[in-house]
Amino acid sequence: MSGNKTVPTMKDVAREAGVALGTVSKVVNGIPVGEEYRLRVEAAIEKLNYRVSSYARGLRSSKTYTIAVMVPNLISPFFSKLVDCINRELSARKYRMLFYATDYDPAQEQELVHLAEQQKVDGIICLSYNPHLQVSPDVPLVSIDRYFGAQIPCVASDNYGGGRLAAEKLVENGCKNLAFLRIGSKLTNEPNKRKDGFIAACEALEVPYTLKIVDDYTPYAAFEEFLMEHFGDGRRDFDGIFCVTDSLAHQIRISLQGMDVRVPEDVQIIGFDGVRHFGDLELTCSTIVQPLEAIAANCVELVLSPRGENAPALICLPVSYGWGGTTRE
């Protein structure tokens, strides 16, 4: 016992094992070394309970095994499950996750990117709402759901296909008059394509449709009015509604039930995301399910792989329909 109560360093291990510093480093990094030496070093490491300092290592080799992950928050079940999946994917590869929440604030997003750079992470995975995000070219960045340009890979669900699928399912279930309800950022991002796909399918199927689209700052009451207008006094203007998210679908369903409109008997509703009650129970509504595991896997794969020349600029992953009680069948 040295009697010194400081945390052991590589030098301590070397002294304990009676070998040179470099030898310890090699053992720690899995570089071949004499069997005899290796055992001595391993024993010393065990005895001293030694751990490499990732700060010293990061300083020296600027490889930190850390990825920064940035989403608006962890309260929304969609985001939190996404981060959960990314974390699993990173853990499996022995990477650590530095987490940042942005609260949809572009300035904070920018700030966090800087923080992440300062932290010298090996890469950044972000779901950003800042269209002008400035990112230093020497830290790999992968974007989810927002296309920044060819130099920044973007991973997203097949939002367009999801919109089509929603319309097709509703029609297949007998709907004759459809509506698309959307609340969210006006910025061009991948989820906007949900509407495009929906419209395309409606037109292909020659089914009439109505759009109700409002921005983030519009109170939900705008939808209440819309519903009152089309379902008040026994009116049943629509028999199929596609909502841009499961969250909106949930709220619409509550509102309709408050108006004595039956779901799914009078109106069928399809949401988007695939959110489940308590994260892993039933779907909260019939929905277009986003493949979160696949999205996460692709993000991690992209952010860790050296930015090859032939790196894809946009990866679009297939969605699927999931029944959750708000449609027939």
Place this chain on the structure above:
Amino acid sequence: MSGNKTVPTMKDVAREAGVALGTVSKVVNGIPVGEEYRLRVEAAIEKLNYRVSSYARGLRSSKTYTIAVMVPNLISPFFSKLVDCINRELSARKYRMLFYATDYDPAQEQELVHLAEQQKVDGIICLSYNPHLQVSPDVPLVSIDRYFGAQIPCVASDNYGGGRLAAEKLVENGCKNLAFLRIGSKLTNEPNKRKDGFIAACEALEVPYTLKIVDDYTPYAAFEEFLMEHFGDGRRDFDGIFCVTDSLAHQIRISLQGMDVRVPEDVQIIGFDGVRHFGDLELTCSTIVQPLEAIAANCVELVLSPRGENAPALICLPVSYGWGGTTRE
């Protein structure tokens, strides 16, 4: 332009500003320095877009402004909201969050503690299911919901009071026959006190009660059987049920409705946690709400404050009742 494409270092800033290295360091760290010099340094920092390397800083001063946070997963809305709150609290203090999910695996929890130590974090906040967690004494650790002993501060809700409150509310709402349903780890942890408080209140109020307690590995079907036994064939053995979590309350409600038992007309249900639909909409059931913001604030406060002699060993935070549709009133 130096033409050098490497990231700028403090030395570069010093050269650019025509001052010494130490001066730059002082400016960066807010240590008083001549006005003239400060401006020159700040200009150089701006021009070169310089960022301190937290790895070099961590190596030198072993202060990393990073806290490791460890919970079983981010899928459960309770955990994800908890982590969201902790993250907010850390961000406000300019701390970063290193996130780890454990999947309830004790071995993995231990592994992650080691990783966190290696990472040389300034502290660890964890919600652990490993009763034998070994943690090095020189990294501050704060535990949520599990009391490890006087040397490790624990932050928890007033689970006992919550159990009492649940029973009292049910009785206040007219219930005559209560049941407590629990699924979860058998390990002694703070949430176990929910049952104790419930029982205490039932006995004080002289209301009959029944317990149905199973462990994590029991399939949910055990509860189906229990319900069939007490509510099948028109039986109504209980008119008030206290479930150990909102998640269980949700499942019980679904099962009961499938048996044509009306909630809350025939049976009132109270859960525990305060989980909301989509994180911020209505409560998923009538429930005992845990003060997550307060829990997070206390954890962060404790983990960052030097382990004083008079540091509390257990902080118990008040819960409240929230109506969520599964009780009358």
Place this chain on the structure above:
DNA sequence: TTGTATGCGTTATCAT
């Protein structure tokens, strides 16, 4: 194959 020495970017301790 093993040991030695240098430097990564900072901070802190000295002289100046």
Place this chain on the structure above:
DNA sequence: ATGATAACGCATACAA
């Protein structure tokens, strides 16, 4: 108040 210099713990090129 400012400038030079020595660590911090590790990886690696180089010498033995």
